Amino acid sequence: MIDILNALTLLGNFLIIPGLTYGSQLALGALGVTLVYGVLRFSNFAHGETMAFGAMITILATWGLQSMGVSIKPLPTALIAIPVGIAVTVLLILVIDKFVYRYHRERKASPVTFLIISIGVMFFLGGLIRFIIGPGDQIFFDGTRFILKAREFREMTGLSEGLSLKMTQTVTIVTALIIVIAMFWFLNHTRTGKSMRAYSDNEDLALLSGIDPNRVVMVTWIIVAALATVGGTLYGLDKSFKPFVYMQLLLPIFASAIVGGVGNPLGAIAGGYVIAFSELILTFAYKKVVLYLGPDNLELDSLVQLLGTNYKIAVSFIILVIVLIIKPTGLFSGKTI
Amino acid sequence: MKKTTLFVASAALLASSLVLAGGHAKSVKLGVVLGFTGPAESLAESMARGAELAMKEVSASKLLLDNATVTHVRADSTCVDASAAAAAAERVISSDKVDAIIGALCSGATISILQNVAMPKGVMLFSPSATSPALSTLEDNNLFFRASPSDARQGQVIAELLKEKGIKSIAMTYTNNDYGKGLADAIQSNYEATGGKVTINTAHEDGKGDYSAEVAALAQAGGDILMVVGYLDQGGKGIIQSSLDAGAFSDFFLPDAMIGESLVKAIGPDLNGSIGTVPGTDSKGAEIYAELAKKDGFNAGPYSPEAYDAAALTLLAMQAANSTDSNDVKAKVFEVANAPGTKILPGELAKGLQILKDGGNIDYVGATAVELIGAGESAGSYREILVKDGKNTTVRYR
Numbered sequence: 001m002i003d004i005l006n007a008l009t010l011l012g013n014f015l016i017i018p019g020l021t022y023g024s025q026l027a028l029g030a031l032g033v034t035l036v037y038g039v040l041r042f043s044n045f046a047h048g049e050t051m052a053f054g055a056m057i058t059i060l061a062t063w064g065l066q067s068m069g070v071s072i073k074p075l076p077t078a079l080i081a082i083p084v085g086i087a088v089t090v091l092l093i094l095v096i097d098k099f100v101y102r103y104h105r106e107r108k109a110s111p112v113t114f115l116i117i118s119i120g121v122m123f124f125l126g127g128l129i130r131f132i133i134g135p136g137d138q139i140f141f142d143g144t145r146f147i148l149k150a151r152e153f154r155e156m157t158g159l160s161e162g163l164s165l166k167m168t169q170t171v172t173i174v175t176a177l178i179i180v181i182a183m184f185w186f187l188n189h190t191r192t193g194k195s196m197r198a199y200s201d202n203e204d205l206a207l208l209s210g211i212d213p214n215r216v217v218m219v220t221w222i223i224v225a226a227l228a229t230v231g232g233t234l235y236g237l238d239k240s241f242k243p244f245v246y247m248q249l250l251l252p253i254f255a256s257a258i259v260g261g262v263g264n265p266l267g268a269i270a271g272g273y274v275i276a277f278s279e280l281i282l283t284f285a286y287k288k289v290v291l292y293l294g295p296d297n298l299e300l301d302s303l304v305q306l307l308g309t310n311y312k313i314a315v316s317f318i319i320l321v322i323v324l325i326i327k328p329t330g331l332f333s334g335k336t337i
Numbered sequence: 338m339k340k341t342t343l344f345v346a347s348a349a350l351l352a353s354s355l356v357l358a359g360g361h362a363k364s365v366k367l368g369v370v371l372g373f374t375g376p377a378e379s380l381a382e383s384m385a386r387g388a389e390l391a392m393k394e395v396s397a398s399k400l401l402l403d404n405a406t407v408t409h410v411r412a413d414s415t416c417v418d419a420s421a422a423a424a425a426a427e428r429v430i431s432s433d434k435v436d437a438i439i440g441a442l443c444s445g446a447t448i449s450i451l452q453n454v455a456m457p458k459g460v461m462l463f464s465p466s467a468t469s470p471a472l473s474t475l476e477d478n479n480l481f482f483r484a485s486p487s488d489a490r491q492g493q494v495i496a497e498l499l500k501e502k503g504i505k506s507i508a509m510t511y512t513n514n515d516y517g518k519g520l521a522d523a524i525q526s527n528y529e530a531t532g533g534k535v536t537i538n539t540a541h542e543d544g545k546g547d548y549s550a551e552v553a554a555l556a557q558a559g560g561d562i563l564m565v566v567g568y569l570d571q572g573g574k575g576i577i578q579s580s581l582d583a584g585a586f587s588d589f590f591l592p593d594a595m596i597g598e599s600l601v602k603a604i605g606p607d608l609n610g611s612i613g614t615v616p617g618t619d620s621k622g623a624e625i626y627a628e629l630a631k632k633d634g635f636n637a638g639p640y641s642p643e644a645y646d647a648a649a650l651t652l653l654a655m656q657a658a659n660s661t662d663s664n665d666v667k668a669k670v671f672e673v674a675n676a677p678g679t680k681i682l683p684g685e686l687a688k689g690l691q692i693l694k695d696g697g698n699i700d701y702v703g704a705t706a707v708e709l710i711g712a713g714e715s716a717g718s719y720r721e722i723l724v725k726d727g728k729n730t731t732v733r734y735r
Contacts, residue, residue, distance in 0.1 A: 013583060014553040022547070137570075139603070150584020164586040235546070240575075245546035286556035295393050303537065303558055310513075310540060311548045 002159070007292040009161040013150070015284055019277045021169045021238060024176035027272030028231030030256035031183065031265055032061060032224045038200045038263035039220040040101075042114030047253065049125035049226060052246035053092065054229025055236040058085030058134050059140045060308060066142065074144035079118050082233055090225040096121060097221055105217070122247075129243045138241040143167060160290075168238040179230060180269055183223075187265065192219055200263070248313075252279070255316040259323050261330025270331060279315045344351055352533060363405045365661055367392060367648060368429035370440030370450065373529055375416035376512070376543050376571035377442055379599045383630075383638035384465055385411060387704075388439045390633050391648035391686065393501055398687035400694060401656055414441035414450065416568070417514060417543065422446035423453040430458050436661040437461040437651050439644065444469030444516040449618075451481050461663035463641035463651050468593065469519040473712055479667050484643040484650070484707055486717020488516070491592065492523025494593075494658035494719045494735060496531050499562075499590070502612070506534040507590070509578055510551060512567040513540040520592055521566045536560045543571040548579040556585035564590045569600040572699045583606045591722065596639050612732075615639055617720030618706040619734045626683040626704035642683075642704030647701055649686055650674055656693045674709040676700040 029051060036044040044050075055133055061081035085149040104113055125159060147170055152161025187193040191217075199206040209215060232246065239245070256275045260267025285303040307315070323330060343592040369388050371381045379561040391432055401407065410433045412425035422441055438460060441447045447467035455462040463482045464472075470483065470489040499507065502667045509524065511517035517540065525535050537558035541551045555563060555576075565587040567573025574594050581604070591600075591613030601608055617623065624647060629635040652668055655661055657669040673689075678698030681689040687701045701707065708716040721732040 014549075014585075015558060018549045018553075018583075022549075104432075153584075164582060164584045168584055239546040240578075242544075242546055244544070248545070280550060280553075283554070285554040287557045288559070303554065305554060305557075308539065309554050310542065312550050 003292040005157075006156050006159050006161045007274055007289045009153075009157075009159055009163050009195045010288055010292070013161065013163045015277075015280050017163075017165060017169055019173050019273070019280045022280070022302055023273035023276035025231055025235045025238070025272075026249075026256045026276050027269040028179065028234070028250055029253035030260065030268035030272050031180070031225040033253055033257045034260070034263055034265055034268040035125065035220055037257070038265075039196055039216065040105075042111045042118065043254070043262075044224075045115065045118045045250065046121040046125055047224075048246040048248075048250040049122045049129065050089065050225065050228040051232030051235070052129050052241075052243050053125055053231035053232075054085045054089040054225065055241055055246075056085075056129055056243070056301065057088040058082050058229060058233045059133070059236070059241060060139055062140045063084060069219070071142065073142075075171065076141050076143040076167065076237055078140055078237055079171065082230060083273065085233060086226045088204045089229045090222050091220045093225040094218065097217065108293050126243070126247065133243070133244055138236075140241065141237055146305070166238070168234075172234045172238055173236060175230065181228065183227075183265060186223075196220060205314070219274055250315065252276075252316045255320045258320060259330055261332040264330065264332045267330050267332035274331075275316055275319060278319055279312050282310050282315050338655035349549065358377060363403055365401065365405045365407045365652070365655065366433065366435045366483055367409050367651065368426070368433065368438040368440065370412045370414045370422075370425055370429060370434035370438050371644075372442035372446060373411070375414040375418070375443075376568035377416050378595060379570050379597055380466070380639055380641075383635055383641040384442065386633065386635040387630065387637065387644035388465070388523050388648040390629060391645045391652065393633075393648075394684070394686045395652045395690065398690055400687055400690035401652060402661070406653065408676035410435060414443075414446040416443040416446060419445055422449045424461075426454040427449040430454060435460070436655070437463065437648050437663055437666065438557050439463050439465065439651065442466050442640075443514070444472065445514045446521065447474055447481075447483075448472065448475065448515060450465065451475065451477060459663055461651065461667050463647040465647045466629055466640040467516075469515045470523055471515060471519055473714060479713070480663060481705040482647075482650070482667075482670055482709070482713035484647040484701065484705065484715050485640065486715045486719075487711075488520040489523045490717045491614060491616075492525075492527045494717075495524050495564075495590070495592065495595055496527035496533065497735070498612070498614065498721060499528055499533060500531045504533070504561045506536050506560045507562050507564045508536050508555045508558050508586070509538045509564040509566065510541050510555055511538070512572055512594075513542055516594065517566050521564075524564065524566070524592075533562075534540035541572045541576060543568060545575065545646075548572065548575040549565065549583065552576060552579040552585050555580070556583065560586075562586070562588045562590050564592070565593060566592050569595045569597045574600055574603055577604055577608070591724075593639070596722055596729055597730070598638075601724060601729060606727060609726065611724045613722040613724075613729075614719045615722060616643065616705065616715070616717060617731075617734065618718045620702065620706040621702065621706045622682050622702050622706055629684055637704075643707075645683060646701070646703040646705050646707050649683075650701055650707070653681075653686070653693065653699065653701060656690050657686065670713065671709055673699055674701050674707055711716055 058081045061084035062078045148165040150164040153163045195211045256271035260271030285305040287303045375380045396407045414422040444467040447464045468488040470487045511521035589611040593615045596615040625635045653673040654666045654669040658665040678700040681701045683704045710716045
């Protein structure tokens with residue numbers, strides 16, 4: 001019995017909690033990508049950098065608050081700085097839309113044109129971020145670091161394996177949950193949300209019914225910027241803020257969106273967790289788990305690991321390819337926003 | 338890459354203005370090609386200042402060759418980008434016309450510079466800090482020297498230390514490059530020879546945001562201590578932070594590239610009790626050098642003394658050869674570095690130059706008690722580090 005509990009604790013500590021956290025971060029990112037795809041009909045490669053930009057503004061605001069002595073211990077101060085981050089990011093994205101995307105939208109440019117433009121925007125934002133905050137690591141976490149430390153857990157339960165729960169992990173999972181619920185409520189129960197769905201379903205019909213396209217586009221960008229800021233900040237809080245890491249996040253984010261079915265918010269969230277857990281499950285070494293669950297005198301030399309951790313990033317690629325071959329429309333096809 | 342291009346462009350601009358300003362007839366010019374950006378950037382500044390301090394001292398003495406002044410030009414070799422390193426070295430040799438290069442910081446960058454630029458152009462390369470065992474056996478036309486010992490030696494020292502501490506098994510992760518792989522292999526072979534067990538020896542990539550998967554694998558393999566053969570500003574820090582977060586390991590072993598104030602500051606009290614090794618001696622030279630550095634306005638960080646010695650040895654060898662041509666100079670490096678002769682400490686470069694000018698012999702001791710062996714590398718003594726109360730403290734020298 002103790003062995004089973006130990007094995008479960010082990011999996012919880014190294015697989016389930018990190019997986020849920022990472023999955024929530026991916027889900028928030030994928031939700032933004034999928035919204036842009038659903039409403040504006042292009043793959044937004046600038047989304048990773050938008051997350052970095054939002055996180056950067058939040059960090060600057062956090063530093064401001066910290067220097068004024070504001071704190072909401074045990075929660076990190078960054079949580080109350082997020083609205084500032086959202087406001088500035090929304091402003092920036094709307095300005096970019098006005099001066100970059102709108103021109104091409106009015107000329108009904110093809111999605112590929114938009115995609116290329118978004119890559120340009122990505123480089124621009126990347127440069128802007130390095131210009132403002134520099135390329136280095138920024139640590140902006142404060143408050144209580146752990147809710148439960150591995151050592152405390154061991155002493156509490158008497159198990160030989162520890163379970164640690166970081167404040168940032170809890171904050172990430174809870175925030176993601178709140179945001180997702182709010183998103184669905186907004187899309188399904190408000191006038192603006194419904195008009196967004198209508199516009200996404202059939203642009204011409206929506207226009208005929210008197211929906212203002214500029215308003216729909218604006219609202220979409222506002223939501224996307226808010227999602228990106230929250231997602232970026234949560235990722236930065238949990239790991240550390242390093243500008244170009246967000247560009248590496250782009251692949252798993254796109255994989256999440258595609259696995260779930262591009263344009264489908266529910267799919268994006270499910271996709272986020274699918275990708276996160278696949279990456280962790282496939283690269284996890286199960287040596288100790290097998291030792292706990294196997295017979296008592298079992299000797300193991302190998303790590304019982306399917307893939308080396310170096311191949312973690314390849315997992316998103318593999319899943320992406322498999323999904324595109326077997327079910328190109330994704331797990332939740334047929335229902336866009 | 339974008340960054341590098343931009344940097345090289347601006348550095349080239351800067352360098353061309355330096356060339357215009359220079360143009361002295363009797364001047365010796367050294368390239369200081371170190372990893373000013375990248376995973377060991379926090380070490381580079383203090384190293385460059387060390388090398389430049391030696392040059393300043395020699396210039397002020399007015400004794401080098403025919404009253405030559407020593408000037409320098411800095412270039413960024415980065416740490417992991419071999420082509421950027423070669424390009425930086427190519428630039429200081431072709432357009433700045435340096436007589437020798439002090440650099441590079443990391444082993445990969447050093448190998449790239451040696452093979453692609455220094456050997457074809459016949460320019461001497463003196464690295465303060467490249468420690469990969471591969472550099473001991475690499476074809477170098479005798480143009481390559483290093484003021485640091487090979488990691489093959491560090492591997493021995495670490496294995497001995499682990500054994501003394503009674504550590505029976507280690508989990509090991511290394512940064513995926515020449516330095517990391519070289520040192521990790523040296524540690525593994527030496528440690529296993531003493532009867533220790535390496536439960537896992539796996540690579541990690543620098544520059545990632547999240548190391549929890551790597552740490553999960555390390556934790557499953559288990560071990561008394563986690564050996565982190567990485568860089569203090571990069572993956573090494575990430576691995577340690579992630580291990581502490583997950584409660585996977587609480588004690589760490591920190592080889593040379595993990596020793597620095599920035600790591601202790603970033604991790605905080607959780608790092609207390611971790612041990613490590615970094616090249617260093619308890620000779621008088623180290624103390625004198627630290628004083629000199631303070632007077633010059635910088636802190637003698639890791640490998641800063643080695644940088645001073647690298648520059649000093651290069652200039653002393655020039656004096657002994659009575660030439661600035663690398664092919665003459667390279668033959669004299671051993672002669673000035675090793676016995677017999679008058680011992681020369683940091684701050685006594687003028688004395689050394691005078692003795693050489695008068696035809697005498699010197700045995701350069703310098704800031705690190707440097708003794709060149711083999712293909713031109715320091716024999717190597719190490720400082721045993723214990724992280725105590727948020728500081729790297731010296732336990733003893735070995």
